[in-house]
Amino acid sequence: MNFLIQALWAPLTETYFQKALIGGCAVALVSGAVGSLVVLRRMAFLGDALSHAMIAGVAGGYLAMKLLFGVEAYAPAMLLGSLIAAIITVALIGVVSKVSRVKEDTVIGIMYTGVFALGVVVVSIFRQYIHIDLMHFIMGDILGVADTDLWASAIVSASVLTILVLFFRHFQLASFDPIMAASTGLPVLLLDYALTGCVSMVVVSAVSMVGVILVVGLLITPAATAYLLSDRLDKMMALASLFGVTSVIGGLYLxxxxxxxxxxxxxxxxxxxxxxxxxxAPRYGLLARWRRLRNMIPQQVVEDVLITILRQKGETPLKVLQQFVQVPQPGSLWKAVKQMEEEGLIEPLPQGYRLTVVGEKQAANVLRAHRLWESYLASIGTPEEAVHPTAHRLEHIHGAGTVEYLDQKLGKPEVDPHGQRIPRRGNGAGKKGSAIDPEEQ
Incomplete structure (x- = not known):
């Protein structure tokens, strides 16, 4: 126990660890908040582009201060240069996307690699003036945080969080429904540029600590983690900031x-x-998904129950359903029947079950699909003994216009190969409240 306490306390007594903790947590707080909007808007690739484009801004700021004022490694100048490079990159992406047929994600890939390459070339050409450790720039050094980095991260974090708090409702509406936001008079384009500016500032302030490659992860991963736990933007932002802070604390100790x-x-x-x-995650995690899939009743079982009751033309005992409906595992039929009762597809009777009006309509759709498939299989020369079992397997494929395509292809037949009527599409209540006429059963 004492060893554990010592392992946790000893790093906190070191100045470098304290600075790394303060600077990292400041960046993590704002990264989680703004990263939530980035994740919701599917802008993750843009953060990658901005982080890579920064090297050109850093090189430009370093070179300008060296040539104009004879000062090296002046942090505010490099910060300003990085922000300018990020804005230019975003502007180029927007212009090229609008004036060409190339998709935006492709343009982002082109522009950020181009601007990144420009920065590398500038650094190599003016290497006698620019003394930048490219490996440090790419990988970062959170344990070597300088006082200027702390001030930069504090100012950026305060500024970006202030913008997000003041315009939270605007960003929320523009993220979830930009068309409605525009119709209510919100300046959606200006909000997009404001968010991009916030992302740029966060990236610029974080690169010196975690590097180009990892700043995108700090921006995206905590927000993605929170997205698995929340359906509300404000809660997602809070959780993302929390996960960002715990990542910094845990990572530093690690x-x-x-x-x-x-x-x-x-x-x-x-x-x-x-x-x-x-x-x-309780709702969107893999275990929760596995439990849902395990408890889910296959649609094929539900449809087989419907069609069996329909063909019985009345009250159908459970033992009849057990005879005609195949289930993947014991107990599935009983679960299916209970679920169908809850969904209002069938109703219990003293000796069995019968279809509700909603259930009859769905059963009619399955029967229609079955008889159209029989007609199609017969038309392509399928052996007579194989028509019914094959149609029984295919009758469950009736989505996305498949059945209507068969109906059109076959010339809208009224009877199947056995002379039985094919239920019409969209039947309402027939005789005695039935969804299909008795002779169509």
Whole structure:
């Protein structure tokens, strides 16, 4: 126990760890909040583009300060240069997307690699003036956070969070329903640029600590983790910020204990968090999905129950259903019957079950599909003894216009190969409230 307490407390006494913790948590808080909007708008690739484009801005800011003022590594200048490079990249992406037939995701890939390459070329040409460690820029060094990095992250975090709080409702409406937002008079385009500016500032402030590659993960992964746990934007933002902070704290301890790279440890911890939530999330996790699939009654069983009761032309005992309906496992038929009762497809009687009006309509659709498939199979020369069993398997394929396509292809037949009437599409109540006429059964 003492060993564990010492392992947790000892790093907190180190100045470098304190700075990394403060700076990382500040970036994580704002990254989670703005990252939620990025995830909802499917803009993850844009964050990657901005982080890579920053090297051109850093190189430009460094070169300008060196040539004009003889100052090296002036953080505000590089920060401003990075922001300008991000804005130019976004503008180029927007212009090319509008004036060409190339899709936006392709344009993002073209532009961010182009601007990134420009930065690398500038650094190599003016290497006597620009002393930038490209590996540090790409991988980051969260354990080497400087005071200027702390001030930059604090200012950016405060600014971006203020914008998100003040215009939360605007961003929310523009993210979920941009057409409605525009119809109510909201400046949707301006909101898009404001969000892009927020993303740019977050990326710029975080790159020096976690690097180009990992800043996108810190922006996206906590938000994606929160997305698995929440259906409300405000709750999602709060959870994303929390997951971002726990990623920084856990990652920093991990890198100290394992003597590994700081940025990599933070993102490793962040990814592990996502995987745990992916498995255990109560509604959208893999275990929850497995339980739902396990308890789900196959649609084929439901339709077989409907068609069996329809063909019995009245009250149908459970033992008859057991005789004609095949189920994947024991007990599935009873679960199917109970579920169909709850959904209002069948109703219980003293000696069995009968269809409701809604159930009769659905059964008529299945019967229509079965007899059209029989007609089609007979028309293509299927052996007579194979027509019915094959149609029984295919009758459950009646979505996406399949049955209507068969009906058109066969010339809208009125009877199947056995001389039985094919139920009409969209039948209402027939005799005695039946969804189809008795002679069509």
């Amino acid at each position: 890198c100290v204990w394992l003597d590994s790279a700081g940025g990599g440890a933070v993102m490793l911890f962040c990814t592990l968090q996502f995987l745990v939530v992916l498995v255990l």
